[in-house]
Structure formats: C-alpha cells, structure tokens
Amino acid sequence: MNVQAHLFVSLGTAPAIVPEAFLLPGARFVSVHVLTTERPDVTLIREFFRRHAPGVNLTITRVAGFQDLKSEEDHFRFEEVMFRWFxxxxxxxxxxxxCLTGGFKTMSAAMQKAATVLGAAEVFHVLADDCCVGPQGRLMPPSTLEEILWARDQxxxxxxxxxxxxxxxxxxRIAPEQFPLQVVEEKGDERRVQAEDRAFGTFLQDLLQRASRIAGAWEMLPELPFADLATWSEGELAWLREPLxxxxxxxxxxVAGLPKIELHCHLGGFATHGELLRRVRNAAENPGKLPPLEEPRLPEGWPLPAQPIPLAEYMKLGNANGTALLRDPGCLREQCRLLYRHLVDQGVCYAEVRCSPANYAEVRSPWDVLADIRAAFQxxxxxxRTAPGGLPACHVNLILIATRRASGDYRAAIARHLALAVTAAEHWRDENACRVVGVDLAGYEDEKTRAHYFREEFTAVHRCGLAVTVHAGENDDAEGIWxxxxxxxxxxxxxALSLGQSRELLRSVADRGIGVELCPYANLQIKGFRLDGSDRAGPADPRHEAHAPGPYPLLDYLREGVRVTVNTDNIGISAASxxxxxxxxxxxxxxxxRLDLxxxxxxxxETAFCTATQRLTLLRRISSGIPRP
Structure with a gap:
C-alpha cells in the first residue's frame, strides 16, 4: 500500500530551508505545509515549486499578527498554532x-514536540555546507534556486x-474540530491563522501530568480499584484513604455523584408509599379493579427504627404495592418507568432488577408480563441515551425470582419461573438491550428450604449459562450459605450476614470471587446492628435470638478479600436509595x-451478570466519572 507523503516545515528567515527539505532523498511529497510568522519573504519558495514541482500542493500558513518570537508567551502562542496546524x-x-531545521531554536523544539505527540513517519534535519560565494567573497550556504540544486548535486x-x-x-483519534485553527484571511496558497486559546497545550500538559502520576503510582496500581485513580495527585489519594x-x-x-452499580433491587419493593405509590395507581388501565389504597404504617423512626422488625413484618410494609397492584399493566409499566428515573437520578449506570412475572399474571401469561417489564425498561x-457513545444513562437487566415458602407446593412455582428465565434468556440475546441475565432463589430461608433441595430444578439454568444468586445467610446460619x-x-x-460464622467458608467465598450483596438499610431494619458505634437491640424475632448480630460484617468482608457490594433491596419499603x-x-x-466505597x-x-464487553464499558465509565475532592 502506497502512503502519500506530506512535508511539514517551519520557516524563519532562510527560505532555502523549504526546497532543501523537499529534496530529501527517496521522498516523493504530494504536499508541502509551511508554517511561519508575518515577516518572511516566500518568493523563492513559490518560484521553486512553480519551476521544479508544479504538481505539489504548497500551503503557506502565517500566524496572524505574529512578527517575531520575543518571549515565552510568544513561544506558546506559536506552539498552539503549530499543534492545530498539524x-x-x-x-x-x-x-x-x-523537518526541524527552519526558524528559531524554539520553533525546532516545538516541531519536535508536535512530531513526538502527534506522530510522524520521519523526523529529519537538513544541513547545507558553506559552498557558495557570497557578496563579499565569503563562502555561504546556498540561497538561490540554482545554488540549492547545485549543492544537492555536488x-x-x-x-x-x-x-x-x-x-x-x-x-x-483527536479531530481538527476539537481544536480548530481559525483562518483570519486566505488568498491563493497563503493563509493567516490564529488559535483563540491554548486549549491543546493545556490538554497536552494534563496528559503529561497524568502520565507522570501513573509512573509515580505504578507500584500502587494493584491496590487501586480503578486505574484512573493513579492519575490523581498524592493529596487526592490521601483524601480517598481517609474515613468517609x-x-x-x-x-x-x-457519594451522590459517584457512578454506581445496583445488583440487588426488587421491582415490587419500589413505590410502596406516598406520591410514587399514587402515581403508580393513577397509571392503572383498570382502576376499578385496584385494591383500596391502604398504606402500611411505618414503624417509629423509620427508616432507622429503634428496634428491628421481623422479616415477615418488613415485607408487609410493601403490601400497598407488589402483586395486588402490579397485575394491572398500566401500574406495572409506570412502576418500571419510575424506578428507572430513580436509578438515573441516583447515578446508577447499571442495575439488575429482580421481578416475579408469574406473580403479576392474573389474566395475562407470565411471558406477556415479563415482555411488558422488559419493554418498559427498554x-x-x-x-x-445521554451517556458517552450514545449509551443509556442506566442499563437495566432483569433477574427472575424463584421464591421459597414456608409451606405449600411452592416448588412448582419455582420450576415455572426457572423455565421462564431459560426461555427469556434464549429469546432476548442482544447484550445492548434489556434482557434476563440470571435467577434469584429468594423467599423463606431456613434449614428446610436450603439451596440443595433445588439442585435438580436449577440444572437447566446452569446449562443455558444463566447466572445464579441466592438469598442465603440472612435468616439462616452459615450452612445455608454453604x-x-x-x-x-x-x-x-x-x-450472607452469617458468612463470618465459618472461617473456611469465608475464605472459599473470597477465593472463588463470589459476590456478596449487602443491603445496609434492610439489614439494619430486620436484624439490628450497632450504628455509629452504639449498641442496638438484637433481632425482634425470638427464633433468631441465638444469632443476635455483632458488628456489621461489611468491613470484615472487605478486609478478607470478599467481593462485597452495597445495594438497596427494597427501595420503597426501606425508604432508602x-x-x-x-x-x-x-x-x-x-x-x-472513601477508597473502600x-x-x-x-x-x-466484577460480579455483575453482564458480558465482558459491557463490563469494560462500565469500567471506563465509572473510572472516568469518580468525582475529585
């Protein structure tokens, strides 16, 4: 493949430099770009190309209003134009x-810098011997066209x-439009230009500082959650290491400005009270069939009650929403829309929303309900699509819930939800669209509903490549997690609040890279933990008094290398974003x-149920979006 060659020359007071550079052996230039000030006479240059290279496109660019280099400010002004000229x-x-030969030494330095950062096929100097007789009989470098050609031949x-x-x-990938060169006047092969600011030079300096900081933080890179943090100053990194x-x-x-990922968010636990609940109800297609509006009364001090409440009582706080309301298609779609807006407002760029389509299917089929949920989020x-690259502000994927119950034939319902998940995963495959990415074994948790009882039901889920998350260790001991x-x-x-009961299990979870989805508000409201170092009461449910919680395990999990995350669980019930x-x-x-966060x-x-491509995109987005102090 033949690559066309273009010559770039800066010009001072010696116009012979341009034809001498053009005569570079082995080069066949299709264009010549000359950058100079207002003063130099370019008659010799024009004459050379008219007589000896008429097919070459010659462009002479002068820096408007620029007579001479007399100060540091002059240099940077000329340099800015040079970058944009390239x-x-x-x-x-x-x-x-x-060619680095023409002009002041600072011009040569600027040309070398531009070639270094923007790239060049060849950087070169041209030197001419004192071989021609000058006006006073002294030997001088060639200065006429005939002398230049003779010097070349000799x-x-x-x-x-x-x-x-x-x-x-x-x-x-920088385009000229990002740093435009303003043309003040253009006539024939000559134009006068200027740069309105020093934006490119500033941009370049920022890159240099980033590179310098990365080099200085090289040994710390494995300890940093995002590589972009290596470009932060020592003071900024010290600030990150301070307690929040x-x-x-x-x-x-x-914290509000952080780009975030939400992995444990229940669709039915949103919009359970107040204005959001009323907006969901107002969107009903069949308002006459809605249950009466009876908002459950929140415990005193909610969302930080003085005493925790049992899980069953916690779930009742969502009774004004959930299955009874979301069977209406209009309410269901509005619930999805309001949840999406909430996620965007919270700076969530990726979310996995959990739902139970079969629970919302009264007249419609579970498939139709699921398709409706997906379509609403899509x-x-x-x-x-306001994120860079036309990406959505928040990408939502779905996790279908298989719910365990204390009694009854709930295994049939679990089988139906798992079959629905497998079918949906096969049907919606576009990773850039909302799709089903996993299943969640949730609901009533004790020794009789542990995960191993459902191993056969989950075989198809594993074979189809769906991811699995399990509610475990919230109301059961470490055996449930095992x-x-x-x-x-x-x-x-x-x-997984009871993970710390088994040191061996904790190490295994850490070594396998298994994610742990903590939900601080829900955990506090149901289990009770020390807040701000003060003592809180143990669980209200007497069945779990033997497992009264100690310190909240998040920090211990972090220090042990567990991939622990923070999520919401039920945004409406817990009244917490x-x-x-x-x-x-x-x-x-x-x-x-702050670094822990x-x-x-x-x-x-790392533990999101997304593709490798999505993970890389999210990594770049989060890494570049972390607010500085």
Whole structure:
C-alpha cells in the first residue's frame, strides 16, 4: 500500500530551508505545509515549486499578527498554532515528514514536540555546507534556486534522519474540530491563522501530568480499584484513604455523584408509599379493579427504627404495592418507568432488577408480563441515551425470582419461573438491550428450604449459562450459605450476614470471587446492628435470638478479600436509595474510607451478570466519572 507523503516545515528567515527539505532523498511529497510568522519573504519558495514541482500542493500558513518570537508567551502562542496546524492537515502519522531545521531554536523544539505527540513517519534535519560565494567573497550556504540544486548535486546538502515518531495513542483519534485553527484571511496558497486559546497545550500538559502520576503510582496500581485513580495527585489519594464522614455535606455530595452499580433491587419493593405509590395507581388501565389504597404504617423512626422488625413484618410494609397492584399493566409499566428515573437520578449506570412475572399474571401469561417489564425498561433506556457513545444513562437487566415458602407446593412455582428465565434468556440475546441475565432463589430461608433441595430444578439454568444468586445467610446460619455455594454454584449471595460464622467458608467465598450483596438499610431494619458505634437491640424475632448480630460484617468482608457490594433491596419499603445505603454503610462501619466505597463499586462491576464487553464499558465509565475532592 502506497502512503502519500506530506512535508511539514517551519520557516524563519532562510527560505532555502523549504526546497532543501523537499529534496530529501527517496521522498516523493504530494504536499508541502509551511508554517511561519508575518515577516518572511516566500518568493523563492513559490518560484521553486512553480519551476521544479508544479504538481505539489504548497500551503503557506502565517500566524496572524505574529512578527517575531520575543518571549515565552510568544513561544506558546506559536506552539498552539503549530499543534492545530498539524491537526488541520488531516494527515496521519504515517504520512508526515517533519523537518526541524527552519526558524528559531524554539520553533525546532516545538516541531519536535508536535512530531513526538502527534506522530510522524520521519523526523529529519537538513544541513547545507558553506559552498557558495557570497557578496563579499565569503563562502555561504546556498540561497538561490540554482545554488540549492547545485549543492544537492555536488553533495553539499546533508539530511540527518532521526527516524519515526509513533505519537501518543491518546491523541490518535483527536479531530481538527476539537481544536480548530481559525483562518483570519486566505488568498491563493497563503493563509493567516490564529488559535483563540491554548486549549491543546493545556490538554497536552494534563496528559503529561497524568502520565507522570501513573509512573509515580505504578507500584500502587494493584491496590487501586480503578486505574484512573493513579492519575490523581498524592493529596487526592490521601483524601480517598481517609474515613468517609456520612454526616458531612461534602461527603454526601461526593457519594451522590459517584457512578454506581445496583445488583440487588426488587421491582415490587419500589413505590410502596406516598406520591410514587399514587402515581403508580393513577397509571392503572383498570382502576376499578385496584385494591383500596391502604398504606402500611411505618414503624417509629423509620427508616432507622429503634428496634428491628421481623422479616415477615418488613415485607408487609410493601403490601400497598407488589402483586395486588402490579397485575394491572398500566401500574406495572409506570412502576418500571419510575424506578428507572430513580436509578438515573441516583447515578446508577447499571442495575439488575429482580421481578416475579408469574406473580403479576392474573389474566395475562407470565411471558406477556415479563415482555411488558422488559419493554418498559427498554423504552426508558432508549429515551435516556445521554451517556458517552450514545449509551443509556442506566442499563437495566432483569433477574427472575424463584421464591421459597414456608409451606405449600411452592416448588412448582419455582420450576415455572426457572423455565421462564431459560426461555427469556434464549429469546432476548442482544447484550445492548434489556434482557434476563440470571435467577434469584429468594423467599423463606431456613434449614428446610436450603439451596440443595433445588439442585435438580436449577440444572437447566446452569446449562443455558444463566447466572445464579441466592438469598442465603440472612435468616439462616452459615450452612445455608454453604449449600448455595457448593450445591447451586451461586455466583452471588444475597445478604450472607452469617458468612463470618465459618472461617473456611469465608475464605472459599473470597477465593472463588463470589459476590456478596449487602443491603445496609434492610439489614439494619430486620436484624439490628450497632450504628455509629452504639449498641442496638438484637433481632425482634425470638427464633433468631441465638444469632443476635455483632458488628456489621461489611468491613470484615472487605478486609478478607470478599467481593462485597452495597445495594438497596427494597427501595420503597426501606425508604432508602443506593446513596443512602452507601452512607449508612459508613455509619455501620466506622472507619470505612472513601477508597473502600470505590472498592465496593469495583466489586459490583466484577460480579455483575453482564458480558465482558459491557463490563469494560462500565469500567471506563465509572473510572472516568469518580468525582475529585
């Protein structure tokens, strides 16, 4: 493949430099770009190309209003124009031949810098012997066209090839429109230009500082949750290592501004009270069939009650929503839309929403209900493509819930939901769209409903590549977690509050990279944990008094290498957003640092049920979006 060659030359007071550079042995240039000030006479240059290279496109660019280089400010002004001049040529690094000889030494330095960062096929100098007789009989370099050609033929011109410059990879996709060169006047082959600011130079300096900081933080990279943090200053990194103050407005704003991932969020537990509930009801297609509006009364002090409440009582707080309401298609779609807006407002860029389509199917089939849920979220995603690259502000995938119960033939319902999940995963395959990515074994948890009882039902789920998460260790001991890990091959564990009861199991969960989905508000409301270092009462449910919780396990899990995450569980019932849960985690675990919170987000990214391509996209988005202090 023949690559067209383009010559770039800066010009001072010696116009002979341009034709001498053009005569570079072995080069066949299709265009010549000359950058100079207002002063130099370019008659000789024009005459050379008219007589000896008429087919070559000659462009002479002058920096408007620029007479001479007299100060540092002059240099940077000229350099800014030079960078943009290179970009405006719309040539690639493999096409550029850059001559460093012309102009002041600072011009040569700027040309070398531009070639280094933007790339060049060849960088070279040209030297001419003192071989021609000057006006006073002294030998001088060639200065006329005839002398230049004679010097070339007699071997008095010397080209010093310095080799190619690869250019910085960060700059390869920069377009001229990003740093435009303003044309003040244009006439024939000559134009006068200027740069309105020093934006490219500033951008370049920022890249240099980032590179320097990365080099300085090289040994710390394995300890940082996101590589972009290596570009932060030492002071900023020290700030990240300080404990988060959940009551400080600055830290509250910082947590609110974090790009987040939500892995444990129940659709039916949203919009359970207040205005959101009324908006869901107002969207009903059949309002006459809705149950009466009776909002459950929240316990005193909610969402931080003085005493925890049993799980059954906690779930009753969502009775005004859930199955009774979401059987109406209009209510169901509005619930999805409102939840999506909430996630976007919270800075959530990826969420896995859990739902039970069969529970919402009264007249319609579970498949139709699931298709409706997916379509509602997909419509929201299509309407919110505000992220870089046209990505949705928040990508939502679905997890179908298989619910255990204390009694009855609930295994048939579990089988139906698992079959629905397998069918949906086969039907919706586009990773850029909302799709079913996993199943959740949830519901009543005790020694009689542990995961190993459902091993056969989950065979098809595993064979089809669906991911599995299991509610385990919330109201059962470590044995329930053991069964979820080793019998159902769970990739994530819901709550897993009793994981610390077995040191061996904890190490196995950490070593296998299994995610743990903690939900601070729900855990506090149901189990009771020490808040801000003070004592709280143990569980209200007498069946679990023997397992009264000690310190909240999040910090211990982090220190043991467990991929622990923070989530919401039921946003409406718990009356707490993901931001609220992250801030509460700092109250439950005094000493939790800002860097720890970033590790939580990295764990969520690593354990999300998404594709490798999505994970990489999310990694870049989160890494670049972390607010600085």
């Amino acid at each position: 970009l405006a040529s719309r040539t690639g690094p493999e096409q550029r031949f850059v 071997g008095h011109l010397h080209w010093i090839r310095l080799g190619p410059e690869r250019g910085w990879p960060q700059l390869r 103050d959940p009551r400080a407005p600055a830290d509250q704003r910082w 419509e929201c995603m299509e309407g919110a 069964r979820a890990v080793f019998d159902l091959n769970a990739r994530r564990l819901g709550h 993901l931001t609220d849960n992250l801030l509460l985690a700092a109250r439950l675990c005094p000493g939790l640092t 970033l590790h939580l987000q990295r764990h969520a990214l």
